Amino acid sequence: MVAAVPGIRADPLGFLARLRGRYGDVVAFPMPRDPVVLLSSPAAARRVLVENHRAWGKRTAQYGALSAVTGTGLLTSDGEVWRERRRTAQPAFHPRGLGVVAEQSVAAAGRLRATWPAAGGVVDVDAGALQATLEVVGRTLFGGEVTDDGERLVAAVLEALEVVVGRVRTPLPAWLPTPARRRLRRAVATLDVAAADVVARRRARGLHEDDGDLLALLLRAVDAGDLAPEGLRDELVTTVIAGHETVASALTWTLHLLAEEQGAQARVAEELDAVLGGADEDGGRAPAWADLRSLVRTRAAVEESLRLFPPAWVVSRRALVDDVVDGVALPAGTTVIISPWLLHRRPELFPDPEVFRPERFEGEGLGREARGAYTPFGAGPRLCIGRDFALVETTLVLAELLRGASVHPVPGERVRVDALVTMRPRDGLRLRLAPRRRA
Numbered sequence: 001m002v003a004a005v006p007g008i009r010a011d012p013l014g015f016l017a018r019l020r021g022r023y024g025d026v027v028a029f030p031m032p033r034d035p036v037v038l039l040s041s042p043a044a045a046r047r048v049l050v051e052n053h054r055a056w057g058k059r060t061a062q063y064g065a066l067s068a069v070t071g072t073g074l075l076t077s078d079g080e081v082w083r084e085r086r087r088t089a090q091p092a093f094h095p096r097g098l099g100v101v102a103e104q105s106v107a108a109a110g111r112l113r114a115t116w117p118a119a120g121g122v123v124d125v126d127a128g129a130l131q132a133t134l135e136v137v138g139r140t141l142f143g144g145e146v147t148d149d150g151e152r153l154v155a156a157v158l159e160a161l162e163v164v165v166g167r168v169r170t171p172l173p174a175w176l177p178t179p180a181r182r183r184l185r186r187a188v189a190t191l192d193v194a195a196a197d198v199v200a201r202r203r204a205r206g207l208h209e210d211d212g213d214l215l216a217l218l219l220r221a222v223d224a225g226d227l228a229p230e231g232l233r234d235e236l237v238t239t240v241i242a243g244h245e246t247v248a249s250a251l252t253w254t255l256h257l258l259a260e261e262q263g264a265q266a267r268v269a270e271e272l273d274a275v276l277g278g279a280d281e282d283g284g285r286a287p288a289w290a291d292l293r294s295l296v297r298t299r300a301a302v303e304e305s306l307r308l309f310p311p312a313w314v315v316s317r318r319a320l321v322d323d324v325v326d327g328v329a330l331p332a333g334t335t336v337i338i339s340p341w342l343l344h345r346r347p348e349l350f351p352d353p354e355v356f357r358p359e360r361f362e363g364e365g366l367g368r369e370a371r372g373a374y375t376p377f378g379a380g381p382r383l384c385i386g387r388d389f390a391l392v393e394t395t396l397v398l399a400e401l402l403r404g405a406s407v408h409p410v411p412g413e414r415v416r417v418d419a420l421v422t423m424r425p426r427d428g429l430r431l432r433l434a435p436r437r438r439a
Ligand code: HEM
Pocket: 074, 075, 076, 086, 137, 141, 238, 239, 242, 243, 244, 246, 247, 250, 310, 311, 312, 315, 316, 375, 376, 377, 378, 379, 381, 382, 383, 384, 385, 386, 387, 389, 390
């Protein structure tokens, strides 16, 4: 089970698949210091993320690199800090807030659709998805419009992440003054200013007693002395990293898959016509919160896309104490890598794993074992806090976009996947739009 397969930098997804194919479900990388192990069985993932989660923390290279940007935010912190932060943030993600998420998602998608050429044409749907999801995060979690501050914050976060991703791939001694390190320092300084501006603007608008958005909750915690100002900054940055590009990625890949599979797209269109009263030109209406239950095929398309292209394609943990995982003894200090991308491709759980088949998620849905392996949002106590938020947002944005237009591949364009912090299409994703009429 010891592997030495080249190619992780050039093609990380192919690398993981080759490792698993060649060496099985528990593969140790030959590392000079603490061991690193790829775990690919659902039972192993469950052991680490759910059953024995207390034995596993987040002090890994992956989260260490992210925390150069996020500080001790919810995504990268551990122990008591994490518990306290999760308690503070949780009410902002309560199901009663999802109605607002729904409203803002449809509104953002409507604004995006208004920029699409009415007669059809080629557009970069990835750029549109990034803009729409930024607006939804800003208006729901930060309690207001995304202004220049918000845009600057996102740009600075993305710049800092780019440097960090480079650093994970080629770790350098910490003392070395490199251009990358200088760039990171500059990006983090810009980010600090932008985060402070977002906070100042929110304060200037005034905090009302019934404001339940994440930023309001965090500000109240700061005012009560329960959260340091740096903690507030860390959570803002974490929310941008965790809640913006991930959802944009889910949307973009769903549109890509539906463009490739016109049969699946026709099924979604049929549902949209039935629920929303026809394609736009026939006087259909925008989707709303109450329609979510009926948009079964639309949501299933999103879930199946999250199976094939899970934006968070790897998560990692480090053993705080010795543990036995899938029959293999792993000493304290071991880093494990768990890849939803691999778990979602197990043929015994997902027959024809490479085929985009949203029907897997309709009706009875996945069987018990496949449900356990389906982890686009992680599992256990560190399950994504924004899961329902993301599913509501992606489903409704997709419904609003596709009720008046169909999407098609652009002939001759090759779509390539970049697996960095999230799984993204390299150089965006251009699709051809066509106005849609009721069948
Ligand atoms: C955690 C995926 C959307 C905020 C996670 C984890 C995954 C994930 C896999 C667990 C990481 C681990 O166990 O190490 C996704 C995907 C999304 C999405 C695929 C969209 C399709 C969001 C949104 C937000 C968000 C919309 C907030 C607005 C967070 C936070 C955590 C987290 C704060 C850390 C939770 C904790 O450790 O307590 N996400 N996420 N995510 N996500 Fe998401």
